[in-house]
Amino acid sequence: xxxxxxxxxxxxxxxxxxxxxxxxxxxxxxxxxxxxxxxxxxxxxxxxxxxxxxxxxxxxxxxxxxxxxxxxxxxxxxxxxxxxxxxxxxxxxxxxxxxxxxxxxxxxxxxxxxxxxxxxxxxxxxxxxxxxxxxxxxxxxxxxxxxxxxxxx
Amino acid sequence: xxxxxxxxxxxxxxxxxxxxxxxxxxxxxxxxxxxxxxxxxxxxxxxxxxxxxxxxxxxxxxxxxxxxxxxxxxxxxxxxxxxxxxxxxxxxxxxxxxxxxxxxxxxxxxxxxxxxxxxxxxxxxxxxxxxxxxxxxxxxxxxxxxxxxxxxxxxxxxxxxxxxxxxxxxxxxxxxxxxxxxxxxxxxxxxxxxxxxxxxxxxxxxxxxxxxxxxxxxxxxxxxxxxxxxxxxxxxxxxxxxxxxxxxxxxxxxxxxxxxxxxxxxxxxxxxxxxxxxxxxxxxxxxxxxxxxxxxxxxxxxxxxxxxxxxxxxxxxxxxxxxxxxxxxxxxxxxxxxxxxxxxxxxxxxxxxxxxxxxxxxxxxxxxxxxxxxxxxxxxxxxxxxxxxxxxxxxxxxxxxxxxxxxxxxxxxxxxxxxxxxxxxxxxxxxxxxxxxxxxxxxxxxxxxxxxxxxxxxxxxxxxxxxxxxxxxxxxxxxxxxxxxxxxxxxxxxxxxxxxxxxxxxxxxxxxxxxxxxxxxxxxxxxxxxxxxxxxxxxxxxxxxxxxxxxxxxxxxxxxxxxxxxxxxxxxxxxxxxxxxxxxxxxxxxxxxxxxxxxxxxxxxxxxxxxxxxxxxxxxxxxxxxxxxxxxxxxxxxxxxxxxxxxxxxxxxxxxxxxxxxxxxxxxxxxxxxxxxxxxxxxxxxxxxxxxxxxxxxxxxxxxxxxxxxxxxxxxxxxxxxxxxxxxxxxxxxxxxxxxxxxxxxx
Numbered sequence: 001x002x003x004x005x006x007x008x009x010x011x012x013x014x015x016x017x018x019x020x021x022x023x024x025x026x027x028x029x030x031x032x033x034x035x036x037x038x039x040x041x042x043x044x045x046x047x048x049x050x051x052x053x054x055x056x057x058x059x060x061x062x063x064x065x066x067x068x069x070x071x072x073x074x075x076x077x078x079x080x081x082x083x084x085x086x087x088x089x090x091x092x093x094x095x096x097x098x099x100x101x102x103x104x105x106x107x108x109x110x111x112x113x114x115x116x117x118x119x120x121x122x123x124x125x126x127x128x129x130x131x132x133x134x135x136x137x138x139x140x141x142x143x144x145x146x147x148x149x150x151x152x153x
Numbered sequence: 154x155x156x157x158x159x160x161x162x163x164x165x166x167x168x169x170x171x172x173x174x175x176x177x178x179x180x181x182x183x184x185x186x187x188x189x190x191x192x193x194x195x196x197x198x199x200x201x202x203x204x205x206x207x208x209x210x211x212x213x214x215x216x217x218x219x220x221x222x223x224x225x226x227x228x229x230x231x232x233x234x235x236x237x238x239x240x241x242x243x244x245x246x247x248x249x250x251x252x253x254x255x256x257x258x259x260x261x262x263x264x265x266x267x268x269x270x271x272x273x274x275x276x277x278x279x280x281x282x283x284x285x286x287x288x289x290x291x292x293x294x295x296x297x298x299x300x301x302x303x304x305x306x307x308x309x310x311x312x313x314x315x316x317x318x319x320x321x322x323x324x325x326x327x328x329x330x331x332x333x334x335x336x337x338x339x340x341x342x343x344x345x346x347x348x349x350x351x352x353x354x355x356x357x358x359x360x361x362x363x364x365x366x367x368x369x370x371x372x373x374x375x376x377x378x379x380x381x382x383x384x385x386x387x388x389x390x391x392x393x394x395x396x397x398x399x400x401x402x403x404x405x406x407x408x409x410x411x412x413x414x415x416x417x418x419x420x421x422x423x424x425x426x427x428x429x430x431x432x433x434x435x436x437x438x439x440x441x442x443x444x445x446x447x448x449x450x451x452x453x454x455x456x457x458x459x460x461x462x463x464x465x466x467x468x469x470x471x472x473x474x475x476x477x478x479x480x481x482x483x484x485x486x487x488x489x490x491x492x493x494x495x496x497x498x499x500x501x502x503x504x505x506x507x508x509x510x511x512x513x514x515x516x517x518x519x520x521x522x523x524x525x526x527x528x529x530x531x532x533x534x535x536x537x538x539x540x541x542x543x544x545x546x547x548x549x550x551x552x553x554x555x556x557x558x559x560x561x562x563x564x565x566x567x568x569x570x571x572x573x574x575x576x577x578x579x580x581x582x583x584x585x586x587x588x589x590x591x592x593x594x595x596x597x598x599x600x601x602x603x604x605x606x607x608x609x610x611x612x613x614x615x616x617x618x619x620x621x622x623x624x625x626x627x628x629x630x631x632x633x634x635x636x637x638x639x640x641x642x643x644x645x646x647x648x649x650x651x652x653x654x655x656x657x658x659x660x661x662x663x664x665x666x667x668x669x670x671x672x673x674x675x676x677x678x679x680x681x682x683x684x685x686x687x688x689x690x691x692x693x694x695x696x697x698x699x700x701x702x703x704x705x706x707x708x709x710x711x712x713x714x715x716x717x718x719x720x721x722x723x724x725x726x727x728x729x730x731x732x733x734x735x736x737x738x739x740x741x742x743x744x745x746x747x748x749x750x751x752x753x754x755x756x757x758x759x760x761x762x763x764x765x766x767x768x769x770x771x772x773x774x775x776x777x778x779x780x781x782x783x784x785x786x787x788x789x790x791x792x793x794x795x796x797x798x799x800x801x802x803x804x805x806x807x808x809x810x811x812x813x814x815x816x817x818x819x820x821x822x823x824x825x826x827x828x829x830x831x832x833x834x835x836x837x838x839x840x841x842x843x844x845x846x847x848x849x850x851x852x853x854x855x856x857x858x859x860x861x862x863x864x865x866x867x868x869x870x871x872x873x874x875x876x877x878x879x880x881x882x883x884x885x886x887x888x889x890x891x892x893x894x895x896x897x898x899x900x
Contacts, residue, residue: 015417016443023443027391032383033376035564036442037515038603042837045515073376089374093366093803096811097232098373099380099515099564124846131837133515133565134232135814137848139807 002066006031007075013062021065022046022057025072033073033102037131044130047103048072054110056129073102081112081151088147096134104130108144117148208337210299210345212265213292214243220320220334222249227259227266228285229276229536230369231563231570232811233866234804237367238282239289241800245359246293246352249333250320256368261558263539274538277571277690279767279864282800286862287351294349296340303339304331354859360800367804369562380564381519381533381598388595389521390419392436392584393445395452396605399461399830400685403433408453412437415451417444422587424580427548429645431580438588442600462685463830466615470506472682473617473638477504481636481678482656485666488674493632497623501713505620505702506891507639508824510613510691511840516564517606520581523596524589528555529582532598534563536571540647544575545582567815568690572611573646576687577601607840608832612825613691614640618665618702622672628714630725632674635665635702641681642688656681660690664699664766664871669732670707670725686827692815693867696766700871701878704762705890708879718879719745719761726763731770731795734856736763738793739772742854752778758884762876768863769796770856773813775849775876779884783899787817787849787877792869794853797860805865806853812869813851818843820874822893 002013006029013024020039025031025048034057037045041056048057049071076082085108088094095101104127111118111126118126123144132140206218215223224243228235236256244254259266259274266274269284297317304322305312308329316323323330333340359365372378397403409421419438426433437448494500521532529549535541538558546553563570572578581599588597601609616639623632641658643649652659657679666677691697711721719740726733739761740746749757756779763772772793779785792809799805822841826833834840878889881898889897 015441016447019441019443023441026383027441027443030385031376032385035380035516036382036600037517038837040603040836040838043515043842077375086374090366090370093370093807095232095367095370095373096234096807097515097563097565098369098378101373102376105374127845131515131842131844133513133567133815133818133842135811135818135843135848136807137814137843137845138810138851140845141848 002062004062004065004070005068006070007072017063018061020058021048021060021062021070024062025057031072031074035099035102037100042131043100044107045100045103047106047130049106049110052110052113054107073105076105076109079109079113081147082109084147084150085109085112085143088143088150092139092143092146094136094139094143096136100130100132104132104140108140108147112144112147112151116151118144206338208296208299208341210296210340211292213289214247214296216296216333216337216340218334218337220253220332222247222254222333224254224256225259226256227268227274228281229534229538229560229563229570230258231276231534231536231566233281233808234367234801235276235281236369237365237804238800239285240368241359241365242285242289243293245357246290247297248317248319251359251365253320253333254368258560260560261538261542266538273540275540275571276536276538277568279769279866279868282862283768283864290351291349294351295346298346298349299340299343300333300336302343303336304329307336307339354798360798361802363803365801378562380516380562381521382516382564382600384521384532384561384598386521386523386596390438390440390588390593390595390597391442391445392438392581392597392599393442393449393602394580394584394599394605395435395449395454396432396609397434397456397461399458399463400432400610400687402461403457404435405455405457407435411453412448412451415444415448417441418448420588420591420593421448421452422584422591424583424587427579430574431576431583436584436599438593438597446602461830464684465828466508466826469615469684469827470617473615476638476680476682477617477619477636481638481680483676484657484662484679485675485677490632490634490674490676493674494621494623494634497625497632499624499713500621501623501709502619502621503706503709503890505618505705507616507698507701508826508892509615509686510819510823511607511825511834512567512569512691513607513840513842514563514565514567514569517601517603518569518577518609519598519600520578521596521598522581522585524585525594527551530557530559531578532559532561533578534561534566534570535578536566537573537575540573541575541578544579548579548582549586567692568694569611572689573648576611577609603837604835607835610687611689612686613697614642614688616698618698620702620706622706622710624710624714628716630670630672630710633668633672634676636678636680637662637665637699638680638682639698640684640686640688642690644681660695662699663695664764665703668703669729669765670722671728672725692812693766693870696764696867696871700762700764700766701874701892704764704872704875705878708760708875708882709888722761722763732763732765735770735772735793735795736761738854738856739774739791742793742852743774743776743791745774749776754781755779756884758880758882760876760879760881760883762872762879764871766868766871769794769865769868771809771868771872773872773876775873775880777877777880777884779881779898783896785881785898789850789852790873790876792851792853793856794865794868795856795858796865796868797858797862799855799858800862802855805855808865809853809869810851812867813873814843814848816870816873817877820877820892820894821847822895824893
């Protein structure tokens, strides 16, 4: 049995320990904001935080998260940076289809937590693993700058 | 909610979650998170909208005692902003407060919800706003008139003296005022007006405004938006499928032993394909997606490839090249191009090559199905709502009215969820049917992995174009003869009679057969070879290739004539003011003609292209920097768009940004290649999406217009590829004629 902490709630997994965390979160806990896009860590739609660091849940075995804190999109607003990112996303209407945006927001939040004033180059480096086929990148960049401004204020 | 009754309370909760995605978003917005404060008197209690007080003047508007205005969207929201656009049209004429408006997806129903340009309910061809422009405004205006009539009767004042603004109905002299919610019950008793007067555009408050934020932003930023992938019905099983590696392959034998041994695998079903529609395959059913996938991967299948398609991409293009040497069917003929070409002593010839392209929506194709006693209920994000409904009814041999479709958000589509043959929908139904035959009554959600999505066919067809053109002594083009070789994406579909005339598939030649430039002798011919690779429309359809060949060739002619590519186009567009309008705007806004800032060791260049698609006009100027090794960066794209009245300028800008980026990925990297019939790309590692570090600066300018609104979902895409290769030519003198560009400049 594996014990995990998801969004502050203790959870237990009794099945296959090699199952990617993504499917535990989505199919066992029904927290479906975290998305499946590629299954091979190429698109970032499954990004969640493991102890505050962005990880690709589609290639992270449940066992690797044992005893550690996981945060998903459903709880990202509880963090100051997460709330700033979420609000900026809404203010600038970043989303189109929206399917990748949970992952984008998780990566952007992690960036802002470690770097309060990211440059365009910092954003490119932190966000290049999150693909958006609607190509909302112009607004993602602007929204991260916007959130940084809000946090600094 | 008879459906909910049948499936039980869990399902009712799911239904309510879906129907109320926008509703909840509204409530969150009202709490001050995003949409601003709205403190209407009775909005907060979801239960107050008792049936008696619900005012539903038509199929598109519903106003409850809770003061919530629900707009019913007959179109799919797949990212393009339809929910927001349709709601804007209703809210404008209703004089509603934007914050009180929520959007709900319509069920499939051709009678109430047909696309007025298609005759069936369908979302595609960038038509959502164009076909709804009057219909949705009239729906809002009718509701407003009935609210006013109710107030006039209640207050015993003349209707003409009643004012409606921001969702408040008032009468100044008597100081009466009421919310829509307060008037709903009485409004429901008023006669539905047969004719309503629409606003003069000068009175528009929401149309053209930047104060109408997207209705789906909140739900799509907190994880609550419901996509098919997220749907969970009581007892639902997930189906992960194995498809034949080659198009037209079938199952010879399956060894299911290893898969069945995996804990959690519920059952395994083999299903027959429908030739030319969806493939035969094997589906593993489990409660959990991961277990179903483990089971699928453990299947040992021997495929029968005896009837399968086995050509490689090079062989396909060799066939196309042979065909291009022969005259095709005439798609357009004016003047005498052959004669003019023979007479000219300044002939320019070129061949342009386009690969198959997968749509690559972020949400891989999927569909949930519940079969029960001669009925079928479906959940997914469908573009061809009632065509899918009809296809399912036909496949199961049940009446149309026994097929219910629930429209969910689609995680991208780009045309893929508009399969004229309902391929993956029918596959999901076939799996549910095969499971039902084994006694499994649970709802089935079929999910493709990224690999099935990429290898599943229904690609933008590969194409080969040849163009021969001639200039006269003064450098003006006098003849243009174009041959297009590519599979028809309409043949064999229900749209054949509407879109194929005299053997010409309109979607194969659109954008070439109506070349806007003043060229007296123009001939466009078409070859439509039949291959077993399934093909389908892909964001901007035929324009994906015709814009490239025509806007590349016109650039080549400008070079041959020794003229500036912008001025050359401009002079030839005298009779096409809207083309010329966007061309001039893009040129002016980009500083065309002024030198680009020099960078040491870097070649810089600017390219331009203009193209009309879906009745909208778009011009783009691209600026590039090319390194010595041939690698390059797209620095900036300046875009000008004329789509008639700009209903929501911010959504239009977003669609241009996205359309350009989507086209850029394809121009730079994307190709589906076949080797002995097997698709070589399977995931985003080899079928590359554009990344944020590759995204240029994009500046969008909208031409002010009083024309009827036209589409924006697709028209941003066609000009980017030619504008980019024209910029690369300006920078390096090298002309790229084969897509994707890949490493061609590095050779």
